[in-house]
Each structure stands twice: as structure tokens, then as C-alpha cells.
Amino acid sequence: MRINAGLRVPLTVIGGFLGAGKTTLVNALLAEPGGARLAVLVNDFGAVNIDASLIVAREGDTIALSNGCVCCAMGDDLGRGIATILARRPTPEHIVVEASGVADPWRIAEIALIDPDLVLAGVVVLADASGITALLTDPLVGETARRQLQAADLLFLTKPDLAPAESIEAARAALAELAPKARLLTVSHGAVPPEVVLGETGADRRLGPSRPARHASLFETVTLRPSRPLAEAELRAALDRLPAPVLRAKGLLRMAGETGRAWLVQRVGRRTEIAPHPLPTGAAEALVLIGTAGTDAAAEAFRPLGLTPVQALQIPR
Numbered sequence: 001m002r003i004n005a006g007l008r009v010p011l012t013v014i015g016g017f018l019g020a021g022k023t024t025l026v027n028a029l030l031a032e033p034g035g036a037r038l039a040v041l042v043n044d045f046g047a048v049n050i051d052a053s054l055i056v057a058r059e060g061d062t063i064a065l066s067n068g069c070v071c072c073a074m075g076d077d078l079g080r081g082i083a084t085i086l087a088r089r090p091t092p093e094h095i096v097v098e099a100s101g102v103a104d105p106w107r108i109a110e111i112a113l114i115d116p117d118l119v120l121a122g123v124v125v126l127a128d129a130s131g132i133t134a135l136l137t138d139p140l141v142g143e144t145a146r147r148q149l150q151a152a153d154l155l156f157l158t159k160p161d162l163a164p165a166e167s168i169e170a171a172r173a174a175l176a177e178l179a180p181k182a183r184l185l186t187v188s189h190g191a192v193p194p195e196v197v198l199g200e201t202g203a204d205r206r207l208g209p210s211r212p213a214r215h216a217s218l219f220e221t222v223t224l225r226p227s228r229p230l231a232e233a234e235l236r237a238a239l240d241r242l243p244a245p246v247l248r249a250k251g252l253l254r255m256a257g258e259t260g261r262a263w264l265v266q267r268v269g270r271r272t273e274i275a276p277h278p279l280p281t282g283a284a285e286a287l288v289l290i291g292t293a294g295t296d297a298a299a300e301a302f303r304p305l306g307l308t309p310v311q312a313l314q315i316p317r
């Protein structure tokens with residue numbers, strides 16, 4: 001269910017300090033984009049080590065991959081890079097921007113909030129579990145790192161294999177204080193489902209050929225169907241109370257008193273967006289939750305709103 005198709009293109013920002021693991025995550029997404037035709041904007045190709053067997057063409061600043069994704073070097077001009085991407089045909093289904101290690105990811109997110117062709121799908125900020133607490137107290141760059149983390153909807157604590165358990169605990173506590181509304185996940189070597197990073201809730205993809213599970217699944221999606229139109233306030237209140245396992249919620253629903261159109265609902269981290277959206281012909285109303293184990297239990301909180309869980313699927317990690 002790629003409900004933005006033909007309308008605004010969702011954009012995900014990946015931020016985090018130098019060496020936090022951004023390129024590792026970008027490479028994992030390009031190798032396994034979960035069925036989405038991704039366009040990834042990076043500062044330069046230097047660090048992006050795209051699997052050579054995936055590359056079908058290289059043209060100037062753009063590398064095209066056999067899975068339909070493209071990787072573009074944007075240099076210093078992000079606005080121009082995004083315009084070039086949006087002019088491509090077929091239009092990418094999702095844009096991922098890898099922020100530089102010293103950039104404020106929120107500055108990039110603001111572009112998606114302002115540009116009528118884009119919709120912000122989330123700000124994902126990575127923090128190296130073995131170094132983040134020292135980084136935050138660094139007199140020179142601590143403030144930059146703090147600002148990056150405060151912009152996050154989703155925080156990925158990376159390189160857990162390099163950090164002793166006490167450092168991981170200290171890092172979690174520091175991040176929870178800096179970005180209390182962001183959802184925090186531990187991610188090793190970029191191994192996280194594309195659904196979590198992108199927020200694409202693709203029931204279509206889930207029903208397609210399943211990807212081989214690299215690890216036991218820790219993630220799940222739950223689809224809820226409405227039995228009645230909703231009031232916006234009750235929906236917002238329920239989304240604000242989403243319990244911790246739920247990382248994202250996305251859906252297309254009708255609101256009480258409205259006819260002829262639906263509302264695109266997105267919740268990630270601290271942000272809920274509810275925007276009018278045509279109900280594509282044949283599309284069923286649904287709200288999909290993406291999260292870690294326990295998301296199916298969390299979905300029960302929506303029953304009083306007439307939203308009933310109809311399908312729970314594990315996402316291969």
C-alpha cells in the first residue's frame with residue numbers, strides 16, 4: 001500500500017555524527033529496499049560501496065541499480081539534488097538523504113516540510129554506542145551532536161558489538177534525556193528492516209515473495225481496519241499514546257463528517273501528520289503499525305476507536 005503514489009514523494013533523512021554508521025545503513029537500504037524504488041542522495045560516492053553486481057549504469061552524478069534504485073551524489077546543493085531526483089522518470093517512490101556527519105538533519109527535514117512535492121517520512125539519527133557519551137561532552141562538537149540527536153524521530157544506537165553493556169545503558173539514558181519522544185532501537189551493521197527506516201507499510205510487498213530472514217524477526221506490522229469514520233481529535237489522542245513497541249503508524253482513513261476524500265495519517269517519533277488525500281480507487285481504508293515485538297498487543301488500544309486488527313505479520317530482519 002504505497003499511498004503516496006502519484007502525489008507527494010516521502011523523504012527520509014538519515015543523520016548522525018561522523019562515523020555513526022549512516023553509510024552502512026544506506027548501503028543496506030540500497031541492497032534491500034523492501035520493494036521501493038529508492039533514490040538516495042549522498043554527499044559524495046567516496047564512502048558508498050555499492051555492490052558492483054547491482055550497478056547497471058553510471059551517469060555523471062547518478063548510479064542506477066538493477067533493483068530500480070538510484071544513488072545520487074548531491075555535492076553541496078541539496079535543493080538542486082532533490083529537484084534532479086524529482087525530475088527523474090519513473091519518479092522515485094521514496095527519497096533518502098544521507099546528511100553529512102556535521103550537518104543538522106532538521107535543516108534537511110525542513111526542505112521536505114516546505115516543498116509541496118515532498119512529505120517528510122521521518123528523521124532517523126544514528127549514534128555510535130561506543131562513543132556517543134564522550135561525544136556529547138566534547139567541548140568542540142558536543143553541541144553539534146546534541147542538535148543532531150534532538151532532531152530525531154527514530155534513534156538508532158549503532159555498533160552495539162563494540163560497546164560494553166554499561167556503555168550501551170549510559171548511551172540509552174543520554175539519548176532518552178536528549179530526545180525523549182524519539183523511539184530508540186539498537187541496530188548492528190545496518191540490519192534493520194526497510195519498513196522501519198522508510199515507513200513504507202507496503203502490504204503489497206509483504207504479500208509478495210518474502211525476503212529471506214537474516215535474523216530471527218524482531219519486527220512486525222499490524223493492519224487495522226476501521227468500522228466507522230473517525231474524529232481527528234480521538235485519532236490524534238490515540239496516536240499520542242502509542243506504546244513503546246510501535247515505531248511508526250501510517251494509514252489512509254476517512255474522518256467523521258467528510259465525504260469524497262480520505263486522510264493520510266503518519267506518526268513517527270514525536271510527529272503526527274494528518275493531511276487530506278484522495279482515496280485511490282479500490283483502496284481500502286487502513287491504519288498500519290510498524291514496530292518491535294508487542295506491536296500486536298499495542299494495536300488493541302485502537303479497538304475503542306472502531307479500529308480492529310485484521311492482520312499481524314512478522315518482518316524478516
Ligand SMILES: Nc1nc2c(ncn2[C@@H]2O[C@H](COP(=O)(O)OP(=O)(O)OP(=O)(O)O)[C@@H](O)[C@H]2O)c(=O)[nH]1
Nearest residue numbers: 017018019020021022023024101158159160188189
Ligand atoms: N563493529 C561495527 N562497526 C560498524 C557497525 N556499523 C558500522 N560500522 C563501521 O563503522 C565505520 C563507520 O561507518 P559508516 O557507515 O561509514 O559511518 P558514517 O556515519 O557514514 O560516517 P561518515 O560518512 O564519516 O559521517 C565503518 O567502518 C563501518 O563498517 C556496527 O554495527 N558494528
